[in-house]
Amino acid sequence: MSQPKVSIVIPTYNVEQYLRECLDSVCRQTLKDIEIICVNDGSTDGSLAIINEYAEKDDRIVVLDGPNGGYGKGMNRGMARATGEYVGIVEPDDYVALAMYEDLYAVASENHLDFVKADFYRFTRAENGDMKLAYNHLDKTDTWYNRVFDPSHEPEALRFIMNTWSGIYRRGFLEEHGIRHHETPGASFQDNGFWIQTFVYAKRAMIIDRPYYRNRRDNPNSSVKDTGKVYCMNVEYDYIEDMLRKDPELWNRFKYLFWVKRYGNYTFTMSRIDPSVYPAYCERFRDDFARARDLGELDEAAFSARQWSDLQTLFSNPSAFGRKVRHRRKVKELYRNSVDRARKFTGRTLR
Known part of the structure; x- marks a missing residue:
């Protein structure tokens, strides 16, 4: 089997309500040469059963099941298992546009990028299905888009909106610098460290002004709504x-x-x-x-x-x-x- 163009890591913990929408959007990508790594981090609901159901129908899905170890540890397990040229991340309560990985891979490979990221939508959905969307620009100055830059020498790039999931990262770049997530308990914003590492070490990067990723903001169990874990x-x-x-x-x-x-x-x-x-x-x-x-x-x-x-x-x-x-x-x-x-x-x- 040839090397996948993109490995997509989906860290999963108790998201049965949203998981099918997420998996449908990833499995139906227009880029077919992908690897889908579902990391079940000790879910106690029906998430693992849903993952296994999809894995039976799609041999591109890799299931990594284990006890709960926290977001950082789960993400690191998934990235260690990845074999693709590039690596992407999809949170299991979000979903993505069907052309996301085909378009991002084309930009990344053509420009020999360490990573490429795109704008995104945040959304909430009412019980009747009505959706409220908010467009998020990574760069609020509108001066960085659609050009190759060297983030390792551009501290101002740290002003971009922080997220790890709206783009893809060259796996060789991540391995060369040992870029991984901090393995603290639970979901404790371990993506912050990963995000900053990618910016301070990457030599060739690009952000593009097209939105592909849909980031949910109506999940009551999301870490952004967690009043605990004060520090x-x-x-x-x-x-x-x-x-x-x-x-x-x-x-x-x-x-x-x-x-x-x-x-x-x-x-x-x-x-x-x-x-x-x-x-x-x-x-x-x-x-x-x-x-x-x-x-x-x-x-x-x-x-x-x-x-x-x-x-x-x-x-x-x-x-x-x-x-x-x-x-x-x-x-x-x-x-x-x-x-x-x-x-x-x-x-x-x-x-």
Whole structure:
């Protein structure tokens, strides 16, 4: 059997409600020369039975079953098993456009890329089937698209929207640099470390302004809706920092944008966790960034004016910073709820 063009890893844990839609979109890809690696991470629902059902009908599917070890460990198992020229990732509650891997592989192979990534949609689906889609541009400046660039010497590329699943990665590149996921328990945002490693090591990359991936945001069990695991993002960024500091040249090149990315993901954490833990979390937040400040690793020019102002509040009064973030969170929730009510009233939903 010839080497597959793309190995697609699907890390699976208790997603029976969404899994068929995901697998249908992957199995029906216009690129037929693919390998589909389903990693069942100790599911206790019917996910494994669904995977096995599909594997009986499609010999491109590889089933890796095992006890629950967490997202990072499951992803690493799948990537270790991959044999394709490139590797892609599909979350089992998402789905993809049918031409995604044919189009991305054509771009990657023609341009000899370490990775290529594309824009994507986030979506929610109502009980009646109505879908709400939101287009997400990887590059909000619209200056990076459709050209080859060297991310290992472009720290500004760390400003792109972070995701690991809207593209494909050359497997030889991942192996050469030992790029894998952090093996912490459960789903603890281990994709952050993987994403940053791909950017600091890749020499040839491209992002394209076409959306292929559909990222679900109505799964109540998603990690982005998990109010627990308060400090898992902190743990992930400690891991990333330790990895980068091992190479002083690499660290000095990326440190300013690393702290910007860390700031953004800490504030994202505050949109997810219960506000009752804000006081303790803000103390930890302050301590991490005060260390960076004292080391001269925070560059005012790298942050937005509001971010920098908020950082000064964090340093001087963590409680006031927490109140400010909580207020913005309430305002955003009120706005979102009002928009949803207006859509429901006017019937302006997407099918």
